[in-house]
Amino acid sequence: MAVAARSTQVLIVDDERLVRRTLHKKLSREGYRCEEAGDAEEALHQMGGNPADLVILDIMMPGKSGDTLLPELTLHYPTTAVVMSTAVVDADTIIRCMKNGAKDYICKPFNLDNVVDSVERALSKMEAELAVKNHQQMLEQRVVDQTKELHKLSLGAIKSLVVALEEKDKYTAGHSLRVTDISLAIGKEMGLNTQELDDLRWGALLHDVGKLAIDPAIQNKPGRLTPDEYEQMMMHIQVGPRIVGPVVNQTITDIIAHHHDRHDNKGFSQFLRGEAIPLGARILAVADSFDAMYSDRPYRNALPVEKCINEIREGAGTQFNPEAAAAFLRLAAEDRVPHAVCC
Ligand SMILES: [Fe+2]
Incomplete structure (x- = not known):
């Protein structure tokens, strides 16, 4: 199993302290820097100060649920990968979460090795998506630049026509x-x-x-x-x-x-x-x-x-x-x- 880069930061959002501590311990051993939040509000507060690279987000939490928080996270933190965690395998909810931008999901009770695999998979997915997005942006910018350059050349040629006319x-x-x-x-x-x-x-x-x-x-x-x-x-x-x-x-x-x-x-x-x-x-x-x-x-x-x-x-x-x-x-x-x- 690959050891995560020291700079990779994970925010564990779960209302159960024991779950948070277990994940924290396991992921820290794998080289991740971990933070914890007990509910959606605390998670948003922590993300506001120092956005994590990955969030493990419990679906069933008192107050705002994880699947309600997910669209806010993906909107405001588009480079953060989100892994949903759930006690009940509810296919509809999981599908909705994946459509809303979650990169993976894990089921309780956790197999901790599977959790690490899921975290790595989600980070790789996010990295690939960002690379494609950056490449697209670079291509779009290149098209804009080349169109501008062509326009400039065309207008330069047209101005030369005016000079030719007035010479004549x-x-x-x-x-x-x-x-x-x-x-x-x-x-x-x-x-x-x-x-x-x-x-x-x-x-x-x-x-x-x-x-x-x-x-x-x-x-x-x-x-x-x-x-x-x-x-x-x-x-x-x-x-x-x-x-x-x-x-x-x-x-x-x-x-x-x-x-x-x-x-x-x-x-x-x-x-x-x-x-x-x-x-x-x-x-x-x-x-x-x-x-x-x-x-x-x-x-x-x-x-x-x-x-x-x-x-x-x-x-x-x-x-x-x-x-x-x-x-x-x-x-x-x-x-x-x-x-x-x-x-
Ligand atoms: Fe004329």
Whole structure:
């Protein structure tokens, strides 16, 4: 028989002093450090001060019975193994105790060698269960870490796409970042929650990524686009979601797909109108239009800030969602539009 490690502590819970003393003596000889408790209350008190590695728990005790105490012990002390002890072999009670987390049971009158076997078996079971649990936790943590790392890599790749886009179009350098800042300011002003703001951030950063597929000659044309060229340029709202769809969520691709939708449904090939347009796209449309007007374009210089703000005001309820436009105008009135030097 293996001698227990000196640090293994056993709490013997039994209302009969003689039983406690007998078990105490036998297990001490086997190398266990033993403590005793005469009832459930005393057992909980002792566990609170110094939790045992194993509890031998009598089922029939005055006051709270052992099978009633068992769920409390397994809940609060999940690394403690419990061995039930009983004078009457009641199969239903024993099965219930095993279901509630007991690792083994012993029957009175005790064969003391069997008691030692049972204690060792229960400790081994607990050790194996804890090892499996730790391994599972380690695997779960590894999955979480790797998912985070993959997400980071994907977003890093996406950001590179934005850089590539802005390298390709000399007139829109910095546009995506500025539009992101302005969109987030409007979103916060409208009281969007953390998830909505996060989706808005990525939708705004990536809103024009589909322009990577547009002919640079059209993108950089120093003059107004012909209807054909405009049609080609507007393909970016279909291409963008296809480029980033595999690595971002549906809300973000919807924001990208609908950022040119007008509130009054008079936009180029749009299918949604009014409140049916995704929330992020309604906000992005305001930020995008403002920054486009406020920047130099191939065919004109940047417009004065007052004129840009006025265009948003006049477009509220027609081109722009009224709430998003109103939130932008509140920011403008307080000189809080990012990147804009207001009047
Ligand atoms: Fe766009």
